[in-house]
Amino acid sequence: MTLLSPYLLLFLLILPGVWWLVRAIPPQPREQRFPSLILLRQLTTTRQNAAHTPLWLLLLRLAALALLILAFSRPLYIPPRSSHVPHNLILILDNGWAATTHWAERTEQALALGEATLRAGGRITLFLSAPEADGHMPSPLHPSSPASLKQSLATLKPQLWPSDRLALARQLQNPAMHDILRTASVMLLSDGLAQPGDDALRTALQDAASRHDIRWPRCALTRLSLQHGTPTTILAETLPSCPPQMLHLMGMKLTPNGHFALQASTLIPTNTPRPFNTQLPHNIAYDALSLPAIAGPAGMVLLPGTAAQRRVGLLHLNGDDRPLTGGSFYLEHALHDITPYQEGTVDSLLPQHPTIIIATDGSLPEASLNDMLHWVREGGILIRFAGPDLAHQNQQGIQGDAAALLPVPLLSGMRQLGGPMSWGNPQPLAPFPPNTPFAGLTIPHDATISRQLLAQPTDDLSRHVWATLTDGTPLVTARQEGNGLLILFHITATADWSSLPLSGLFPQMMERLITRTPFIQHHDTTAHSSADTLAPWRLLDAEKTLITPPTTVRPLLTTAEQTADALHPVGFYGGAAQRHPLNLADHQPPLAEEPALGSLQQAGRAVVERPFWPGLMLLAIGFLLLDMFLSLARAGILRLPRRGGTILTIGLSLLIASLSPISHAAPPTEQNVPPAALAIRLAHIQTGDAATDDAVQQGLEGLTRFLNQRSTTHLDSPVGVVPGRDDLAFYPLLYWPILPSTQLDEAGRQALSNYIQHDGMILIDEMGAGSPLDGSDGHATRSALKAATSGLPIPPLMPLGEQHTLSHTFYLLHDFPGRIAGQTVYVARQEENDESESVSPVIIGNGDWAHAWAVDSHGEHPFAVIPDSETQRTLAYRFGFNTIIYALTGNYKNDQRHYPEMLKRLKNSADDTMEGPTDEGEAP
Known part of the structure; x- marks a missing residue:
């Protein structure tokens, strides 16, 4: 010290x-007043002065x-100093998005290392590996005292984009750093994630006197990504060889005030891709997916489009909805995993004001041509497919509004490749031009074209071509018409003219047209026009909320595969009505562990100076x-x-x-006192299933918060217990979730028996077994409940009714829903002639209350309730509130039934007292 x-x-x-x-x-002197002078006679004559x-x-x-x-x-x-404190210390602190986990421990470790060197009279240099918001690397810091080092580290926060190891290597290769490195000890506080530039950084540090790579637990790093394909999949990715775990996934909707609201939730395993349409209800439009357990952009994926972009109509023409052979059949399968859509005719779709209409081969009704053209000129996007009908119309001559609804004029007839009378073989697709919505898509080798309608050669034809065959003939053409856009596939939407509708490329092309076409309406093959860039609209911050972008953010170039960086952070680009998302995992390789840059050390508990x-x-x-x-x-x-x-x-x-x-x-000391001995807590019996235990913990935390806010009772954070191992006597209420795998050993059975016999209360929940949410008949769960409760002193049960104390302990309840509504709740049976209701030691139900109560770290409800939304959740909270008060106070509310008789007796007693003595001269 x-x-x-x-x-x-x-x-x-x-x-x-x-x-x-x-x-x-x-x-x-003190003054003292005596009630009587008689007391003065008893005082002694000894005089005392203070x-x-x-x-x-x-x-x-x-x-x-x-x-x-x-x-x-x-x-x-000051903690004891090691004998090997370096005199010249270089601290390299990774502060990219991957360093968000254990950030407090990283800065504390850096503070402890730097303080030791500064107290020994040495010098330190602090490098940061992530660029600033303006794209420039931060200058090295040279704190001269522990106080300045502490202040510098306190102001640091992890950035929301990856580190730039290559730029860091260039800073270290500065000639001014060469002599410093030769005598310096380098401490790299690494995030453990392999990144471009690792080799350059290793080369830059090769002349250092010593190198130490400090790491934290590797499996805490998680990144959520959306992988486009057939079908679109969701992946919660961790580093290789990490044990799998279940994480909560939430589907979010963007509200008008710029916040995200929960739409649906589910569980997904790590490192296992899951189809998007099977994990979350596909009939709901989502704007983002979120892992509440993962902070920052790594735990959220923004989805393309808004409600305006998702208004897609599929136009039926001339029986094209025939199974397997109709064009709508293939388009419906392609759109199924992309966006909701409406089906109908021109007269039924146009009044719904769609943004995009997709039409297969067929004749547009003459009476609707003008309406369709007017809709396009007002900003609509018409995507058409060629076929025999369009080829026949072209031979007859297309004029007027019908010609205006084609992006380019067509040659008469149809080109056939690969047939007995053809001149060549089926043609594959050429790479997509960079200034089109299809830029960057991988073309499968088996996608070939055998028939097509040819476009008339014109001077400006190249300006309208979005896709071609290898021989240069157009496959997809587009033209701006007024404020809208006309797009034509020169093939059918069926497998008659090509194998493209059978490949995985077809739904990817449709997705690009739906999500990116509104931003690419002008094209220039020689230079990037303003339509090729998307201005930043809203960015995602560390709290997963959208914020206004700073002036340093640059527009997003749509003609290249842009990755998230300091100048292009994660967020929405393009504007409020037409948004394009940029996510952290976009165009990034899978997560990989960074090779050690020096002697590998596990991070220990840093001991810093304490005032x-x-x-x-x-x-x-x-x-x-x-x-x-x-x-x-x-x-x-x-x-x-x-x-x-x-x-x-x-x-x-x-x-x-x-x-x-x-x-x-002082150094922390272990205490064997249970936390519940110092504060009132709820407890839940652990099931061994990580997802269920986490959900129940969140549920009891949400219920505790609800109780603390609405009553004078103050409960501390709930805990998980194991009967037979933990002392249950401290907990007024145990929440016991029952799963098909639930088992209870003899020690646990004895512990629960003692708990019930000593006035403990257990809320047993079958977690919605047999309900539509569970997807099973519930027989396995009920069998597990019967086996687990065998031998416990559980009294005969009856359904919980409105007259029971539990229904009006605090709130007046007529129903007791949880995440599932309509489930019966059972309590101890009351005898018909028994006026004094006994306290029920067990409450058994199937409402899945924990998921209804659950609150995540952001204060949101990660689990939806079925079917009545927030009203049902409020009733679930009120039932939990009543249950806790019932467990703490028993049946005191039942005394209200005796209040009239008690008041009557008190009144009679008062009247008798006022009458005076009885005839016998005795007091009554």
């Missing part, structure tokens, strides 16, 4: 003077003054308050109770309260 202001200890020399001064000045302050009070005041002097001298605890003066100051203030209290009591201003122990209790309480900050500076 050291003193930052040791000269202030000289004030301790004035303590003898204070002693003499206090002893020389007697306290003020000439001196009591010794104990004098010592208390001197101690308070000494503590104040010590506090102002600022004592500081003592805050605790000493509080302790001195506590002594002064105690002195003031006792002085007022001795002067007669404050009346003391007869028992002097009260004074000691108050004094000790003040001392303990003031000493508490000092105790934090």
Whole structure:
């Protein structure tokens, strides 16, 4: 321990003077009034004067003054220094998105290492691996004192984009750093994620005197990604060889105020791709997917489009909805995993104001041509497919509005490839041009074209071509018409003219047209026009909320595969009505572990410097308050109770309260006292299933928060227990979720029996077994419940009704739903002639209350309730509220039935007292 202001200890020399001064000045005499002069006769004639302050009070005041002097001298605890503290230390702190986990431990480790070097008289240089928001790498920091180092680290936060190891290597290869590196010890506080530039950084550090790579648990790193394909899949990715775990996935909807609202939730395993349409209801439009357990952009995927972009109509023409042979059949399968859509005719779709209409081969009704053309010119997007009908119309001559609904004029006839009368073989697709919505898509080798309609060669034909065959003939053409867009596939939507509708490329092309076409309406083969870039609209911050982008963010280039970086952070680009998302995992390789850049070390518990003066100051203030209290009591201003122990209790309480900050500076010690012995807590019996246990923990935390906000009862955080291993006597209520795998050993059975016999209460929940949400008949769960409760002292049960105390302990309830509504709840049976209702030791139901109560770290409800949304959730909270009050107070509410009789007896007793003595002369 050291003193930052040791000269202030000289004030301790004035303590003898204070002693003499206090002893020389007697306290003020105390006046005492006697009720009678008779008491004066009993007084002795010995005269006593309070000439001196009591010794104990004098010592208390001197101690308070000494503590104040010590506090102002600022004592500081310095951990023992290692003998190998480097004199020249280079700290490299990864501060990209992957360093979000264990960020507090990373900065504390850096502080501990830097303080040791600075106290030894050395110098440190702090490098950060992630660029700033303007794209430039932060300059190295050279703190000269532990205080400046602590201040610098306190202002740092992990960035929301990846680190740039290559730019960091260039900083270290600066000629000015060459001589410093040769004598420096490098401490790399790594995030453990392999990134481009690792080799360059290793080369830049090869001349260092020593290199140490400090790592944290690798499996805490998780990244959510959406992988487009057939079908679209969701992946919660961790580093290879990490054990699988179940995570909560939430489907979110963007509200008009810019926040995300929960639409649906499910569980997904890590490192296992899951189809999007099977994990979440596909009839709901989602704007984002979120893993509540993962902070920042790594735990969220933004989805393309808004409600306006998702208004897609599928136009039926000339019986094209025939199974397997109709064009709508293939389009429906392609759109199934992309977006909701409406089906119908021109007259039924146009009144619904769709943004995109997809039409297969067929003749548009003459009466609807003008309406369709007007809709396109107002901003609609018409996607058409060629075929025999369009080829026949072209031979007859297409004019007027029908010609205006084609992006390019067509040649008469149909080109056939690969047939007995053809001149060539079926043609594959050429790579897509970079200035089209299809840029970057991988073309399968088996996607070939055998028939097509040819476009007439014109001077500006190349400006309208979005896809071609390898021989250069157009496959997809597009043209702007007014404020809208016309797009034509020169093939059918069936497998008659090509194998494209049978390949995985077809739904990817349709997805690009639906999500990106509104942004690419002008094209220039020589330069990027303004339509090729998307201005930033809203960015995702560390709390997973959308914020206004700063001026440093650059527009997103749609003609290239842009990855998230400092100049293009994760968020929405393009505007409020037409949004394009950029996610953290877009165009990124799978997660891989970074090779060690030096001697690998696991991060330990960092011991940093701890100041003592805050605790000493509080302790001195506590002594002064105690002195003031006792002085007022001795002067007669404050009346003391007869028992002097009260004074000691108050004094000790003040001392303990003031000493508490000092105790934090001392090394932690293990305590065997259960947490529930110090505070009231709820508990749940652990099932062994991580997903269920996490959900139940969140549920009890949500219920605890609800109770604390709406009553004077204060519960601490709930805990999970194992009967037979943990002491259950401290918990007023146990929540027991029953799963098909639930088992109870003999020790657990005995512990639960003792718990019930000693007035404990158990809420047994079958977690919605047999309900539509569960998807089973519930037989396995009921069998597990019967086996687990066998031998427990459970009384006969009856359905919970409106007359039971539990239904009106606090809230008046007529129904007791959880996540599932309509389930019967059972309590101990009450005898018909028994007016005094006994407290039920068990409550058994199938409502799945924990998922209805659950609240995540952001205060959101990760699980939807079925079917009544938030009203049902409110009733579930109220049932949980009543259950806790019932467990804490029993059936006190049942006494209300006896209030009339009790008041009557009190009234009769008062009347008898007013009548006076009875005839026998005795008091009644």
